[in-house]
Amino acid sequence: MNIxxxxxxxxxSAGICTDTRHIKKGCLFFALSGDNFNGNTFAKQALELGARKVVIDQIGFHQNTSKTILTGNSLKLLQKLASFHRQYLGIPIIAxxxxxxKTTTKELINVVVSKKYNTTATRGNLNNHIGVPLTLLSMTKNTELGIVEMGANHIGEIEALCTIAQPNFGYIxxxxxAHLEGFGSVEGVIQGKTELYKHIANTKGxxxxxxxxxxxxxxxKKEKRYTFGSEGQDCEVKLLDASKELAISYKGANIESHLIGLYNFHNIAAAIxxxxxxxxxxxDVKEAIEAYVPTNNRSQIIKQSGHTIILDAYNxxxxxxxxALENFKQTAGxxxxxxxxxxxxxxTSATEEHQAITDMIVSQDIGNVTYLxxxxxxxxxxxxxxVILCPTFEDLKTQLKTKEPNTATILIKGSRGMALERVLKLL
Known part of the structure; x- marks a missing residue:
């Protein structure tokens, strides 16, 4: 079977599925494998659950039926199918x-642009070598514009994702x-991320x-670009107030957002x-920005048990x-x-960077109490x-039980693997 x-x-079909826990009747099941799982082992189950056909890459799991497609690499075929579908649709795509x-900006762009166009955007942060193809394959003939988030932790990944998605527009x-372990240095981060710039420039986007x-x-400076901010006059966006939720002026109209932190001003400005x-x-721009409420542990403001909690625990x-600390320093409380x-x-930068954050908290007197x-x-x-050091979450739980905080303004932030949203149940 060719592409x-x-x-x-x-x-x-009824779309693509890679997990038998979410099978839709009539879907195409792609058996993807990783370090700790082998999707081929679920191919038979996928058919029993109603999959139209299954794509596998290990002959030992072939069911000798027209419903089984054997390929050399299921992931590569998924990516190839996504790229073919992208060309088939021929729609403009923003990467x-x-x-x-990335995710907040993508969501803001989507709510703004969807006021005029029928858009399809990356769901959540499905932004890797699997998520990008799945995003492209979720687009239909009704989609007028695609918005694709791209994540990477090594040089070459953005280039590979651009080859699949073939974006017409790009924003960094x-x-x-971030991801210094994979990129090696900030210079490596710049090299990796600007692979998007190079792709867009080479394709005249x-x-x-x-x-x-x-x-x-x-x-x-040598590329075809559209700038915004104080150095570009294409978009009249000004910050009015960052002391609470961001207030912005756009072409004379005031916009009251539900986002906090100066860092989110640039995310909003990009969407505008x-x-x-x-x-x-x-x-419509004003209406879209004002209606957007952050979710998924990203810059959420939560009122709970007398506390004002800034939950930014997604990453x-x-x-x-x-x-986040600079913003919290300016927060009332x-x-x-x-x-x-x-x-x-x-x-290898882990020790140095964690010490730098600790030193910042102490030297700038940011919190009354800090749990690390x-x-x-x-x-x-x-x-x-x-400053109280808690090697594990259980240690934090013990500390909070020992000294339950009185009415407070609380910042909760950490990498996804720390799952610090669990703190909400302790307050």
């Missing part, structure tokens, strides 16, 4: 990457200290560039700028942690508590008695 025939099967704020949120980021302005470029009406790296979890994937949770934070040197 065109497989695509015909796909169009006649988004960066060290921090920022360059920061358009880059959206934050004019307030000197590095990105310099890297794109892209909406502006795509000629979304100003009233963390030195750049995003520093930005007489009793301010920090609950911070380890930052992962920092490689995890193995990396447990190794920092700190003599300030307001």
């Amino acid at each position: 065109k025939q497989l695509h015909t099967e796909f169009l006649a 988004i990457t960066g060290s921090n704020g 949120t920022n360059f920061g200290k 358009l880059l959206f560039v934050n004019g307030n980021d000197p590095k990105q302005v310099a890297l794109t 700028a892209i909406g502006n470029y795509l000629k979304v009406l100003e009233k 963390a790296n030195p750049t995003s942690m520093t930005a 007489n009793n301010k508590i920090l609950i911070l979890g380890d930052m992962f994937e920092l490689g 949770v995890g193995e990396n934070f447990s190794r920092v040197h700190c003599e300030d008695q307001r």
